[in-house]
Amino acid sequence: MTETCDTDSPHLIINVETTSAPVSDSAMTALIHQTLADRELSPATHLLDAGYVDAEIVVSSLLDHNIDVVGPVLADTSWQATAAEGFDISSFKIDWKVKQATCPQGQVTSDWAIRRDNFGNDCVDVRFDRATCADCFKRPQCTRSKAGPREIMMRPQAQHKLLQTRRQQQATDTWRAHYGKRAGIEGTLSQGIRAFGLRRCRYIGLPKTRFQHVVTALAMNVARIDDWLTGRSFAKTRRSAFAQMHFRLRSPCRRNSAAVSLLGAPRTDPRGRVSRTWLLPRVIDGEAHIRPWMKDTRLGKVVVVG
Numbered sequence: 332m333t334e335t336c337d338t339d340s341p342h343l344i345i346n347v348e349t350t351s352a353p354v355s356d357s358a359m360t361a362l363i364h365q366t367l368a369d370r371e372l373s374p375a376t377h378l379l380d381a382g383y384v385d386a387e388i389v390v391s392s393l394l395d396h397n398i399d400v401v402g403p404v405l406a407d408t409s410w411q412a413t414a415a416e417g418f419d420i421s422s423f424k425i426d427w428k429v430k431q432a433t434c435p436q437g438q439v440t441s442d443w444a445i446r447r448d449n450f451g452n453d454c455v456d457v458r459f460d461r462a463t464c465a466d467c468f469k470r471p472q473c474t475r476s477k478a479g480p481r482e483i484m485m486r487p488q489a490q491h492k493l494l495q496t497r498r499q500q501q502a503t504d505t506w507r508a509h510y511g512k513r514a515g516i517e518g519t520l521s522q523g524i525r526a527f528g529l530r531r532c533r534y535i536g537l538p539k540t541r542f543q544h545v546v547t548a549l550a551m552n553v554a555r556i557d558d559w560l561t562g563r564s565f566a567k568t569r570r571s572a573f574a575q576m577h578f579r580l581r582s583p584c585r586r587n588s589a590a591v592s593l594l595g596a597p598r599t600d601p602r603g604r605v606s607r608t609w610l611l612p613r614v615i616d617g618e619a620h621i622r623p624w625m626k627d628t629r630l631g632k633v634v635v636v637g
């Protein structure tokens with residue numbers, strides 16, 4: 332479902348797509364944008380779940396429909412990025428015109444090759460000189476290869492630049508606050524399921540199922556327009572019991588001691604891992620209500636291994 336999220340108008344569902352289960356989210360983004368464009372409903376900004384977003388989609392959405400896709404792009408998961416001192420891809424200067432990369436030690440690449448990865452995406456492989464890397468005293472921060480040189484795999488220029496920029500942006504509070512608006516669509520799905528029977532498929536077959544989804548969205552829009560006209564305000568986003576518990580544990584108040592006391596005694600499993608069981612209270616109107624374990628199935632259970 333795609334809905335509007337302006338603050339000065341009702342949040343209306345403007346597109347519904349129904350697919351069979353194995354279709355990935357990212358395979359639908361281009362279709363959603365094309366459908367919105369056909370109806371002249373293309374948004375300036377589209378807040379999307381991470382599953383719908385990759386660098387190629389962000390670039391093509393901007394070029395094809397002038398839509399700024401906002402959603403978390405994949406973080407750099409290389410060991411160089413996760414180790415605080417490693418030379419990750421952002422440490423290299425790329426000169427796209429002369430097809431050359433320069434490493435933090437000032438060395439330039441010896442190879443530059445364009446190819447397709449296993450998923451059919453264009454990518455660029457660059458490689459530094461073997462002898463130069465072998466003599467480099469920064470080598471432990473750069474590569475774990477025993478004898479080989481440093482190699483880097485990049486996306487094509489537009490996607491590479493966008494990935495680097497987005498990775499920096501999405502680490503900021505400003506970006507998170509902007510993206511936070513997307514939480515509203517979870518409320519829409521919840522409304523559809525709880526109030527309009529969206530969870531249960533009334534028909535067999537994709538076309539009829541899609542019909543049900545479209546009619547449900549239509550009914551939700553009617554209800555929302557009515558709420559808007561009668562001055563009913565938006566519901567606040569709920570915080571899960573666990574999130575509220577986390578807040579309580581961090582805040583200095585008397586109830587914390589009760590919550591903390593629910594931490595079970597540490598246990599050691601056969602592999603030597605230590606675990607504790609947390610019993611989570613139900614939170615009603617901001618108050619933690621703690622019931623005996625196993626007597627109230629609404630209690631949550633989290634096992635922390637460390």
Ligand code: SF4
Pocket residue numbers: 418434435436437438459463464465467468469470473474481
């Ligand atoms: S190992 Fe090679 S690529 Fe890495 S910093 Fe040293 S010379 Fe540059």
